[in-house]
Amino acid sequence: MTGDPHKISFRNVSKVFGEGANAFTALKNLNLDIADGEIVTVVGPSGCGKSTAMNIVAGLTEVSAGECLVDGHPVSGPGPDRGVIFQQYALFPWLTVRENVAFGLMLQGMDKQERNARADHYLELVGLGDFGDAYPKTLSGGMKQRCAIARAYAVNPSVLLMDEPFGALDALTRVRLQDQLLDTWSKDRRTVMFITHDVDEAVYIAHRVIVLAARPGRLQQIIDVDLPFPRTEDIRLSPEFTAIRNQVWRAVYHRDETAAA
Numbered sequence: 696m697t698g699d700p701h702k703i704s705f706r707n708v709s710k711v712f713g714e715g716a717n718a719f720t721a722l723k724n725l726n727l728d729i730a731d732g733e734i735v736t737v738v739g740p741s742g743c744g745k746s747t748a749m750n751i752v753a754g755l756t757e758v759s760a761g762e763c764l765v766d767g768h769p770v771s772g773p774g775p776d777r778g779v780i781f782q783q784y785a786l787f788p789w790l791t792v793r794e795n796v797a798f799g800l801m802l803q804g805m806d807k808q809e810r811n812a813r814a815d816h817y818l819e820l821v822g823l824g825d826f827g828d829a830y831p832k833t834l835s836g837g838m839k840q841r842c843a844i845a846r847a848y849a850v851n852p853s854v855l856l857m858d859e860p861f862g863a864l865d866a867l868t869r870v871r872l873q874d875q876l877l878d879t880w881s882k883d884r885r886t887v888m889f890i891t892h893d894v895d896e897a898v899y900i901a902h903r904v905i906v907l908a909a910r911p912g913r914l915q916q917i918i919d920v921d922l923p924f925p926r927t928e929d930i931r932l933s934p935e936f937t938a939i940r941n942q943v944w945r946a947v948y949h950r951d952e953t954a955a956a
């Protein structure tokens with residue numbers, strides 16, 4: 696232990712892609728702490744560095760300057776403590792749903808009976824308990840994404856990194872999966888970093904909304920979502936929700952004058 700109380704910390708993180716005349720600053724001097732068990736959503740215009748920031752936490756992208764810490768330790772590559780879920784489900788088409796969910800456990804050397812039992816537990820959790828023997832091509836988009844979520848949960852990461860996970864889904868399925876994510880979070884309190892373009896989604900699921908600005912990608916504003924859990928339909932329709940939603944909207948699209956430089 697290093698004594699760092701935060702689950703995830705960005706310390707003056709910058710990321711430059713390319714070199715010389717082709718150098719492009721995707722993130723500049725990002726400072727951000729995310730607490731253990733906190734859900735943060737990350738919003739901002741296209742190209743503001745949302746995925747770059749998440750990929751740095753995932754260990755898929757190296758920082759150019761500064762430091763990214765998880766549990767107080769500098770990130771040096773991907774690890775089973777961080778589960779990543781992308782918009783594209785990236786399921787293996789030749790494996791069944793159960794085998795897809797159990798895949799990471801197989802890589803960890805878990806025996807077949809145990810990993811199948813664990814896969815079935817997580818499939819049940821995301822409402823796919825009857826689909827373990829099905830192949831991905833027979834599932835709807837929402838079901839495929841639930842399978843990808845079960846796969847990420849199965850390796851029991853303490854951090855979930857979700858990059859527009861519901862972006863390709865219809866509005867009703869999105870809302871259901873948001874509720875399912877919060878329901879699961881209420882039981883395990885994992886730390887979640889969730890990128891979205893949907894301002895309502897960003898407010899509904901989060902403790903805090905992180906707004907990034909583009910060119911260069913940088914922190915624009917952090918907005919506390921001071922709404923109780925569990926989040927419900929009533930909360931979604933409340934004036935308090937609308938007020939926070941409007942605040943986020945202004946920060947993203949109109950550069951609220953209260954924003955950080």
Ligand SMILES: Nc1ncnc2c1ncn2[C@@H]1O[C@H](COP(=O)(O)OP(=O)(O)OP(=O)(O)O)[C@@H](O)[C@H]1O
Nearest residue numbers: 712713719721740741742743744745746747748912
């Ligand atoms: N591997 C790379 N090489 C060069 N430039 C890159 C690379 N990855 C990202 N970039 C650039 O860095 C900037 C930030 O990209 P990033 O994908 O993090 O943005 P984003 O906020 O997630 O965008 P979007 O909302 O469109 O997904 C973009 O201008 C992008 O073109």
